[in-house]
Structure formats: C-alpha cells, structure tokens
Amino acid sequence: MPMNGKFVITCACTGAETTKQQNPALPITPEEVARTAEECRVAGAAILHLHVRDDRGQPTQNVARFRDAIEQIRRKTDIIIEITTGGAVGDTAAERLQPVMELEPEMASLDCGTVNFGDEYIVNTLPVMRDFAAAFRKHKVRATLECFDLGHVYASHYLIKEGLLAEPYHYGFVLNVPGAVPYTVENLSAFMRAMPAGADFTVMGIGRSSLPAQYGAIANGGWIRVGFEDNVFFSKGVLATSNAQLVERAARIGHEAGLVPATPDEVRSYLKLKA
Numbered sequence: 001m002p003m004n005g006k007f008v009i010t011c012a013c014t015g016a017e018t019t020k021q022q023n024p025a026l027p028i029t030p031e032e033v034a035r036t037a038e039e040c041r042v043a044g045a046a047i048l049h050l051h052v053r054d055d056r057g058q059p060t061q062n063v064a065r066f067r068d069a070i071e072q073i074r075r076k077t078d079i080i081i082e083i084t085t086g087g088a089v090g091d092t093a094a095e096r097l098q099p100v101m102e103l104e105p106e107m108a109s110l111d112c113g114t115v116n117f118g119d120e121y122i123v124n125t126l127p128v129m130r131d132f133a134a135a136f137r138k139h140k141v142r143a144t145l146e147c148f149d150l151g152h153v154y155a156s157h158y159l160i161k162e163g164l165l166a167e168p169y170h171y172g173f174v175l176n177v178p179g180a181v182p183y184t185v186e187n188l189s190a191f192m193r194a195m196p197a198g199a200d201f202t203v204m205g206i207g208r209s210s211l212p213a214q215y216g217a218i219a220n221g222g223w224i225r226v227g228f229e230d231n232v233f234f235s236k237g238v239l240a241t242s243n244a245q246l247v248e249r250a251a252r253i254g255h256e257a258g259l260v261p262a263t264p265d266e267v268r269s270y271l272k273l274k275a
C-alpha cells in the first residue's frame with residue numbers, strides 16, 4: 001500500500017460542463033471556488049482540480065481568471081491546485097496549455113488521447129501530448145495523466161520512453177464518460193495492468209459510477225476523485241448539497257478500509273511537487 005496507510009482525495013469542484021441548473025451549489029466565481037476549496041480541504045481533500053468560468057459562467061482557459069482563482073484559494077487553504085489542460089470541448093491546444101506556461105501550478109491534468117465525449121469529442125494527438133509533456137517538464141508541473149480509454153494508458157508509454165515525463169507517474173482514469181469506457185472492475189483492472197510498474201492512480205467515475213468507482217479505487221490501492229465536475233448527485237435522485245459532502249463520504253469510505261486521507265504536504269512530498 002503506497003503512502004503508509006494514506007490515500008489521496010482530489011475534488012473536481014466545478015468542471016467545464018456542469019451548470020447551476022444541474023446543481024445550484026456549483027461553485028463558479030473565484031470566491032465560491034475558494035470557499036469550496038477550504039471546505040473540501042477540511043473534509044479530507046489534498047488536491048483541488050481547477051476549471052474556471054467567465055462572467056457568463058462559460059468555461060474559459062483565460063490566464064487572468066485562473067490567477068484570480070488561485071490567489072483567492074491560496075488565501076484560504078494549503079490545498080494542492082491541479083489546473084485543467086483539458087479545458088472545454090472546442091478549445092485549441094495552445095489555449096488549453098496557456099495557464100500552465102504562465103502560472104506554473106504544482107499539478108495539471110494531461111489528457112493522453114482522443115476520445116468520444118458524449119456527442120462531442122476530445123482531440124489529443126501524440127504530437128500535442130508531446131508538446132504538453134515538454135511544457136510540463138520545463139515548468140516543473142506534475143502531470144496527472146488522464147486516460148479516458150485503454151489506448152491512452154499505452155500512449156503514455158511513448159511519452160515516458162521519450163523522456164518527456166518524470167517519475168513518479170500519477171494517472172487519472174476517467175471512466176464512464178458517455179461514448180468511452182464504462183466503469184467496471186474488469187475495465188479498471190485493464191487500465192491498472194497497462195500502467196508502468198510503481199505508478200499511482202486516481203479513479204474518476206463519471207455520473208452514477210462515481211460511488212462504485214470509489215470502492216474500486218480503494219480496493220485496488222488507488223486514490224479517489226469526487227466533485228461536481230464528475231457527478232452532482234449524492235445518491236440516486238438526490239443532489240449533493242456541496243462538493244465537501246462528497247469529499248466527506250470519500251474520506252469515510254477510505255476510513256472504513258483502514259486508510260486516512262493524506263494532507264497536501266504529504267502529497268507534495270510523495271509526488272515530489274516543486275517547493
């Protein structure tokens with residue numbers, strides 16, 4: 001078991017696609033996101049996966065928006081900030097990468113391939129992934145290697161062989177995106193087997209798979225991501241009252257398995273994040 005009985009909870013509190021119509025408690029403004037970050041940290045999250053929105057609530061990769069949100073989060077909590085480079089459907093690669101280059105966060109997501117995303121699709125060619133990985137390395141940003149498909153895990157091996165990624169490797173398995181791979185124990189196992197030896201992974205179950213995916217993660221030594229980006233419900237037909245409510249449950253699930261949520265500083269040390 002990695003980290004001596006600790007496990008890591010990430011909260012993806014906003015995302016690009018979720019709306020206040022789907023859950024009125026969705027944090028949108030930098031103030032709301034900062035308050036959420038503080039609550040989630042108290043509930044047991046060590047990492048905040050960050051998307052930002054513009055004044056109309058639409059997703060944006062605008063650097064000033066990210067800077068504002070990060071400054072407000074930093075005033076409230078020591079949580080690790082992981083910026084998205086997935087952005088929203090339709091963003092160009094350059095737009096998606098801009099906040100990493102300018103703001104040099106401790107962590108950021110790095111999508112490892114092309115995939116259906118409902119009726120839309122996410123495009124990441126190997127040349128784009130190489131550019132992203134090289135930028136991450138240059139700016140000392142730890143990647144969460146987001147894999148929506150089994151082929152994405154194998155594609156990550158090219159980046160490793162080419163020396164574009166530094167250890168320790170941390171994967172994010174995104175399961176149950178419509179049009180991609182459903183969450184099942186067998187599918188999670190296949191993703192795990194395709195990882196390089198010794199890598200860590202966070203499981204993200206989208207929609208109704210969120211809860212089974214959390215149990216799957218814990219049973220296999222993985223880490224958990226929850227939050228309104230992935231799922232706005234607490235249980236069938238019942239909206240979550242806050243992101244922190246979902247983090248609290250993830251902490252309880254780990255607790256029942258004899259695990260304690262790692263603190264941000266423990267994760268900083270374990271994943272060798274820059275000082």
Ligand code: ZN
Pocket residue numbers: 012015016049051084086229
């Ligand atoms: Zn995201």
